[in-house]
Amino acid sequence: MIRRPSERFGPAVAVLVVALLLVTVVGTWPPLVAVQSGSMEPAVERGDLVVVTAVDRFPWDDPVGSDAANPPTRLDRPGDVVVFTSPADPRRPILHRVAFRVTAGEDWTDRADPALLDGADCAEIATCPAPYDGYVTYGDANGEYDQSAGIAPVVHERLVHAKALFSVPYLGYFQLAVDAAVARFGVVPAGVGILAAVSLVSGTGAFLVGRARDGRRTRTESDDGRRPPR
Structure with a gap:
């Protein structure tokens, strides 16, 4: 099954939109x-x-x-x-x-x-x-x-x-990891790695959701096929 770009990168885009909205509301960067x-x-x-x-x-x-x-x-x-x-x-x-x-x-x-x-x-x-x-x-x-x-x-x-x-407890560890990556590898390599990781996670999540949806659809069609005629 070929995943559409919207399915692969949708979660990453959603995170970006939320971040932009948060910056607009609080009026400072970084907002977190x-x-x-x-x-x-x-x-x-x-x-x-x-x-x-x-x-x-x-x-x-x-x-x-x-x-x-x-x-x-x-x-x-x-x-x-x-x-x-x-x-x-x-x-x-x-x-x-x-x-x-x-x-x-x-x-x-x-x-x-x-x-x-x-x-x-x-x-x-x-x-x-x-x-x-x-x-x-x-x-x-x-x-x-x-x-x-x-x-x-x-x-x-x-x-x-x-x-x-x-x-918010614990969520800062992600930013601390990003800061450590930037300090060790530089902004560009760290940024490429982070985008790749986000894309991988987003794509994997979309794939699993798609598989679950297809499984439910297949079971529904199978159940419909076994129903006795009225």
């Missing part, structure tokens, strides 16, 4: 972020897939910290969770929670939770006083602010790419 570490456990674990949206996408506004009077609940805790780039390692975006917003020149340790400073004061923190307007952030599982731990300086608003909305 795979979690690479356990810094946001237990709400988000390594291998989870997080759906994100542009910061300025309606009805969202600037990130709201967990210290706000009525903060939004993101990923099971108060305060927005954002994706931002750290100048310390621009190749690896960070998904962490906003603690509070700071202004240029502010000694932000006055408003900080002492338990998340690990005994440090402003003089011991490279980005205190705040060199510019921005955000103090932390990972739920880290037990310390990114800024006092040296993970990232005060996060400038230009470095905030998206807000996290919710997560």
